[in-house]
Structures are given as structure tokens and as C-alpha cells.
Amino acid sequence: MADAPAARWDDQRGTRSHPRRDTVLRCWLGEPDLQRFARITNIGPGGARVITANPPPVGTRVELRFRMRPDGPEIHASGEVAWRREGIGGRGGLMGVMFDVISDTSEVTAFVGEAT
Numbered sequence: 001m002a003d004a005p006a007a008r009w010d011d012q013r014g015t016r017s018h019p020r021r022d023t024v025l026r027c028w029l030g031e032p033d034l035q036r037f038a039r040i041t042n043i044g045p046g047g048a049r050v051i052t053a054n055p056p057p058v059g060t061r062v063e064l065r066f067r068m069r070p071d072g073p074e075i076h077a078s079g080e081v082a083w084r085r086e087g088i089g090g091r092g093g094l095m096g097v098m099f100d101v102i103s104d105t106s107e108v109t110a111f112v113g114e115a116t
Contacts, residue, residue: 020044021112027066031056040066045108047079047098055084055095062097068111077102 020042029038029052042049048064056062063078079099087093102108 030063
């Protein structure tokens with residue numbers, strides 16, 4: 001499957017159905033055959049922007065495990081890679097994950113609401 005058309009990561013802000021919050025959260029990124037650490041840089045109840053060493057192709061099913069705060073519950077979210085961007089010189093990249101299942105929507109919604 002091909003990469004999404006070239007665009008700035010923030011070009012999608014006006015098309016989202018859920019609010020987002022910029023952040024830096026460490027997470028586990030799980031693909032069908034691979035588990036690794038990644039960083040969430042933007043999150044909302046409908047999805048997240050993730051920095052990772054090698055973003056999987058658009059359409060790949062992934063799972064993210066993360067905590068919104070150190071003493072908070074571990075949240076499990078799964079969804080599909082909606083877009084991806086290669087990094088510069090082969091150094092990492094970005095991807096957008098659209099959630100279809102999230103274990104604690106209220107925790108994410110509250111976190112996003114704290115920023116407003």
C-alpha cells in the first residue's frame with residue numbers, strides 16, 4: 001500500500017471529529033509481528049500522531065499501550081495507520097493512527113480537556 005500524499009502533519013487538524021492535545025507520551029507500539037517503543041506526540045479519543053523508527057504501511061493494524069500520567073491506568077488503543085511520513089535521511093518517521101477501540105476513552109478525553 002502506498003504512503004499518503006505528501007502534506008504537513010497539521011493539515012488534518014480541520015478534518016478531525018475529535019479534539020487533540022499535543023504531548024510527549026512514551027508508548028508501546030505493537031504490530032502483528034513486532035513490539036517496540038515509540039512516542040505519541042498528539043492524542044485525542046479518535047487517534048494519535050506517533051513518532052517511530054519505521055512507520056508501518058498505511059492500513060496496518062496496530063496497538064498502542066500508554067499512560068496519560070505516571071499514576072494513571074495503562075490504556076490500550078488499537079486502530080489502523082491512516083497516514084505515514086518517512087523521516088529525513090532514514091531517521092524515523094511519523095504516522096497517524098485512527099483508533100477503533102480504546103480501553104479508557106474518558107481518561108483520554110479528560111487529558112485533552114485539561115489543555116483547553
